[in-house]
Amino acid sequence: MKKILYILIFLMAFNWGCNDDDFLDREPTNILLDEQVWSDEALIFSVISDLYFRIPEYQSVNYWQGYADFDEAFASNFGDYGRHKNNDWGYGEWGLWNYGYIRELNLFIQKAQSDLTSDLDPAVKARFIAEGRFLRANAYFELVKRMGGVPLILEPLEYDFSGDATYLQHPRAKEAEIYDFVLSELDAVKSDLPDDANIKSRATQGLVLAMKARVAIYAASIAKYGVNTPNVSLPGGEVGIAANLADGYYTQALSAAEELIKSGTYSLYNKKEDLSENFANIFIDKANNPEVIFVRDYVQSERFDGRANTWTLVNQPWSGAEDLEGGRTNPSLNLVQSFEMLDNSFATFQTTTEEGDYIFFNDPMDMFAGRDPRLAGTVILPGSKFKGKDLDIWAGYQLADGSVITGDEFGQRKVLPGSETPVQVVGFDGPIDGREYSAQSGFYVRKFMDTATGSGQRGLKSDRWWVRYRLAETYLVAAEAAFELGNSGKAADYMNDVRRRAGFTTDLTAADITFDRIAHERKVELAFEGHQLWDLKRWRLAHIVFNGEKVDLTDKPWKADEVSTRVFGLWPYKYYEPGSPNDGKWIFKQVLPGQVTGADRFRLGNYYSFINDDIRNNNPQIVKNPNQ
Amino acid sequence: MKKLKFIFTILVATAIFASCDWDNYDEPESFLKGTIVYNGEPINVSYNDVNFQLWEPGWELSYPIDVVIDQDGSYSALLFNGNYKLVFPDGQGPFRTIGADTLDITVNGDKNLDIEVEPYYMIRNAQFSATGGNVTATFQAEKIITDADARDIERVNLYVNKSQFVDFRTNIAKTEIGGGDIADANSISMSVAVPEITPTQNYVYARVGLKVTGREDMIFSPVQRIDL
Structure with missing residues (x-):
C-alpha cells in the first residue's frame, strides 16, 4: 500500500513538473537576448560603440612603432631597432582580412533594420542603421586600401551544415567596385546622420563628406598613377583602376570636399596666438574644437586595454618624464628638414661653412629659426620646452681639436680638459646612440602629446583623442583634386587657406602649384597622422622613395620622389674652447643613428598585401595579389 | 633505496631517449x-x-x-x-x-x-679591370626576347662591394647609365672610383646589372673578384 502511494506521489510530481513551462523557461542571467538589446536605445548604443571601437587602424597613437617603419621617425626602444635594420617589408605587412568584423556589422545592420527595433523613434532607428552602414563602408575602405578588391559581403552568411561550403565562397570584387560601393554607401547614409560639429566620435554628415573626399581621391590617384606601375594590377581588375576613371573620381573628391568646406560647419583651428602652439593644440584641445571631424576618443585609465591613450606616456621627453619610460618616437631629420622656410623656400640644415668649419649658434633654436611654425608644433626641438620644462637635448662637448667628450648615461658628468670639476657632458634627453628613450635623432615628437600633468604616468595616461579626420586634410584633398583637374588657381586657394593658418604670410600662386608642392604639404601638415603609407601607395611612389639603396639624406626636400630609405638625425653639441669667442656656443652634426643599418625597400609586391594561403585554401576563388 | 632511485632514473632516461627515435617523423632527405x-x-x-x-x-x-x-x-x-x-x-x-x-x-x-x-636580356662578355683605384667594366647587352613581349633597358649599373654580395643594396660604389643614354648596346663601358675600405683590402668584387622596364628584378653578370 505504502509502495503504491509513493509511486503515485512520484508520478504526480513528474506530471506537474512537466506542465510547468514557466519553471523551466528561465531568462538567461549572463547574456542579453536580441529582443532585450534591440528594444533599448542605450543597449544598441553600446553595441555600436563596440563596433566603433574596432575600426581597424595601422599607424595611430596606440601603435607608435608604425611611424618608425618608414622614414618619419626613429624608434628609440630596444625591441624596435629591427625596424631600422631590415631591408624590406614582408608581403603580408599591414594586411587585413577582418571578415569577422564585417559579419558583425552585417548582423548589426540586419537587426537594426528588422522589426526588433520598431518601437524606437524612426529617426533614432535610421541613425543607427546609417552608422552601421557607415562603419561597414569604412571597414571596406580599410580593406581596399590594403588588399585591393575583396569579396563584397553585404549579408551575414549562414552555413547550412550540408558539408559543402562552396556557396559561401565569393570571388574578389574589382578594386574600383569596392571604391564605388564605399562612395555610394556614404551618399546613401548621409541624410540620416546628424549635422553637428560637436559630435566627434560618431558618424556625422561632415564626416561622410570628409571621408568621401578621401576615398575618392585614393581611387582617383590609383587610376591616374597606376599607369606608372603596370605590373601592379590583375587582369580581373581586383587590383588596379582604369585610367579613364581618374577624372570622375577627382571630380567626386573635389565636390565632396568643397561641400564640406563651404558648409561652414567646421573651420580651421585658430585659437592661440603662438602659431606652433596653435598647431599642436588642434590635437589636444577637446573643448569646442572647430577643425576636428572624427576621432577615436580615450579616457584616463590605469589599464592597458586600449581605453587610455599611451602616446604621451611612451613618447614624453626623458628629462621631464613622469614615469620610467618615454622618448620612443624620434622624428627623423628627413621629416624635419621638409618643413620649409617662412618665405616659401626650401632649405636643408647647414652645419658647416663651405670651408668646412662649424657654424656656431648662440641658442640651439636658432638653427630652426624662420621655419614653418608647424615644425615646432610637430616636433620637440632642442632648446624648446615641453610641459613648461626645458628640454636637455645635446650630444656632448665638441673640443677644438676635433675630439668629442660625451657620456653613455643620461646627463653623465665628466672632467673637461683644463678643469678639475666634473661637469655634465651630455643632455638628460640624450642623444646617446643606442640608448633607448633618448632622442636618438635629436628630436622628440610633439604632435598628439598631451600637456596635462599626469598624462605621462602609467597609472593615468592620457585622455586626448586620436584624430582620424580633420578639416585641413579635406582642404588638401580639395587642392589635390583641383590641381589634377587642371584648376591650379583653385588648388592654390585651398593650399593657402591651410598655409595661412600655419603661419605663412606669402600666398602661393597658381604657377607655384605642382604635384610635388601638394605631396609636400600633405607630408608636413599630416605627419604622424597615419597618411604617409597610403599616400605613397596611391601615388605609386613607395617603390621609388623606398628603393632599397643606401643613399645619403636628400638635399631636395621639396621633391615627392626623392629616395629616403634611412632615417637621419641632427645632433646639437656644445663647443668647448676656453678663451675663444665661440666657447659655449652650439654646433650641429648630421648623423646616421648607429642602429640604422638597413635601407628600406618597398617591393612591387608590397603595394597590395599578401592574402595568406589559409584564406585561399578556404576559398579557391580568391586570386593572389600581384608580384608576390 | 638509492639503488632503486638510480634504476628508476635510468629507466626514465631510456624511455625518453628511445621515444625520440620512435615518434618522430622522418626528415626530408x-x-x-x-x-x-x-x-x-x-x-x-x-x-x-x-x-x-x-x-x-x-x-x-x-x-x-x-x-x-x-x-x-x-x-x-x-x-x-x-x-x-x-x-x-x-x-x-x-x-x-x-x-x-x-x-x-x-x-x-x-x-x-x-x-x-x-631572359629579356643577357649580359655578355663582361670584362672588369682596375686602374688607378677605378673599376671599369665593359660588356654587351644582348636582347633575347624580341617578340611582342620585348622590353627596353631601363638602366644598367656597375656595382662594387668588398664582399661577394654585390647588388643595389650592398655596394660601396656604383654607377648608372640610363637606358636612353646607351649609345651601343654591344659595347657598354662603365667606370667607378672605389672608395677607401676599412680595414684595408686590396681587392673588391664587382658585377654589372641590367634592369628592364616594368620588371622588378635585375639580371647581372657573374660576380668577379678584382685585385686593385
Missing part, C-alpha cells in the same frame, strides 16, 4: 638542386629576390614551398620524395618561363634540375 639557365648559361640575379614555388598536389590544403634563387642562379631545396609542381610567381625574375608556366617534377632521391627560362 632528397635534395633538389640546379640552376636557372638560358641555353645552359646561368642567369645571375640579386640575392633573396627571385624565388619560385613548389606545390605538392593531393593534399587537402596546399601551401607552397618557397625556393629562393642564389646570386649565381643556383638553388637547392631539401624535400620529401613526391611529385611537385614548380611555378614561378607572376612578375618574378628578369625572365619569362618557356612554354607552360608549370613544370611537373618528380623527386625520388637527389635530383639535379636546371630550369630553362628566357
